[in-house]
Amino acid sequence: AQTVTQSQPEMSVQEAETVTLSCTYDTSESDYYLFWYKQPPSRQMILVIRQEAYKQQNATENRFSVNFQKAAKSFSLKISDSQLGDAAMYFCAYRSPNRDDKIIFGKGTRLHILP
Amino acid sequence: NAGVTQTPKFRILKIGQSMTLQCTQDMNHNYMYWYRQDPGMGLKLIYYSVGAGITDKGEVPNGYNVSRSTTEDFPLRLELAAPSQTSVYFCASSSTVTNQPQHFGDGTRLSIL
Numbered sequence: 001a002q003t004v005t006q007s008q009p010e011m012s013v014q015e016a017e018t019v020t021l022s023c024t025y026d027t028s029e030s031d032y033y034l035f036w037y038k039q040p041p042s043r044q045m046i047l048v049i050r051q052e053a054y055k056q057q058n059a060t061e062n063r064f065s066v067n068f069q070k071a072a073k074s075f076s077l078k079i080s081d082s083q084l085g086d087a088a089m090y091f092c093a094y095r096s097p098n099r100d101d102k103i104i105f106g107k108g109t110r111l112h113i114l115p
Numbered sequence: 116n117a118g119v120t121q122t123p124k125f126r127i128l129k130i131g132q133s134m135t136l137q138c139t140q141d142m143n144h145n146y147m148y149w150y151r152q153d154p155g156m157g158l159k160l161i162y163y164s165v166g167a168g169i170t171d172k173g174e175v176p177n178g179y180n181v182s183r184s185t186t187e188d189f190p191l192r193l194e195l196a197a198p199s200q201t202s203v204y205f206c207a208s209s210s211t212v213t214n215q216p217q218h219f220g221d222g223t224r225l226s227i228l
Contacts, residue, residue, distance in 0.1 A: 035216045043152075043203060045219035052214055091157065097213050100165045102148075102173070107157040 002027045004094050006106035013082045014114050020067070021077045021109045023092030033095040034068070034075045039108075040088040048090070051075065079111075087113045117141050121206050121220035128196045128227050136191040136223050138206030146209045147189040148217065149173075149181065151202040158205065164189055196227045 003026045013019035025034070036048040051059045051068050058066050063083075067076045079086055092106040122137045140147065145166045150158040150173075160173030164183040178200060180192040189208075193200060203224050207217040 033214050037216075043222050043224075045205065045207075045217075047216045050214070050216060093216075095213055095216075102160060102163060103209065103217055105158050110155075 002029075002032075002094055002096065002101075002104050004092055004104045004106040006090075006092055006109050008109045009107070010110045010112065012112040012114055013079075015082055015084060017082055018078060018080045019082055019111065021079075021090050021092075021111065023075045023077070023106055025073050025075065025092075025094050025104075027073070027094065027096075029096060029098075031097045033097075034066075035093040035095070036064070036066070036075075036077045037091045037093060037105075038086075038088045039091065040085075045091075049077065082113050084113050084115065087111060119206055119208050119218050119220035121204075121223050123223060124221065125224045126226070128193075128225065130196060130198065130227060132196050133192070133194050134196070136193070136204055136206075136225070138189045138191070138220060139187050140189075140206075140208040140218070141187065142208060142210070142218065143186060144208035144210050144218070145186065146211070147183065148207045148209075149179070149189070149191045150205045150207065151175065151200075152205060152222075153202050161191065161204075193225075198227045201225060201227045 032053045034051045038046045063080045089108045094104045119140045148163045149161040162181040164170045203222045206220040209217045
């Protein structure tokens with residue numbers, strides 16, 4: 001069964017600095033999909049970025065980018081120029097190419113932004 | 116676009132009462148899910164459904180029931196509410212296209228006193 005591990009329960013970063021949140025996963029599948037979600041204090045779950053495993057190029061969305069290392073089964077999220085509004089819980093998620101498989105979430109990393 | 120709509124947003128129940136959390140989506144998604152999130156914790160899957168008439172248990176199904184009579188609706192029923200069920204409940208849906216993410220509702224904050 002697939003697993004997703006976020007080894008950093010909490011992190012802090014100074015405003016305007018760069019921070020990287022780690023995520024590793026375990027799977028025997030060769031094709032799959034990875035996602036990062038942001039959950040601010042409002043509790044909404046907001047999709048930040050997605051990555052298809054068959055794509056070698058790392059996904060980017062404005063200040064958010066990933067470092068996807070398929071062989072290492074690693075999918076870290078980099079936030080550049082951190083802003084106060086980035087303070088949130090961040091969840092890494094894995095989706096199998098098998099349609100009926102559940103999406104697997106990590107336990108989350110709480111990110112604090114220091115002014 | 117409404118997306119995934121959950122009602123109510125907040126509710127206080129007394130121990131032993133029952134209630135139904137409503138969830139509806141307008142994206143014609145086959146897959147729907149119920150999660151609970153305890154304070155400061157991650158998501159735990161309660162039940163999920165891959166289509167109308169089909170439901171299956173997740174990690175923490177005890178004390179809950181679901182039904183899926185239509186593609187749009189996936190209500191979660193709490194029978195005999197207990198303090199341990201105090202949590203925030205999220206409904207989510209996703210399409211059969213596997214490169215697509217889940218879409219979440221805004222959550223229902225439930226307190227059992």
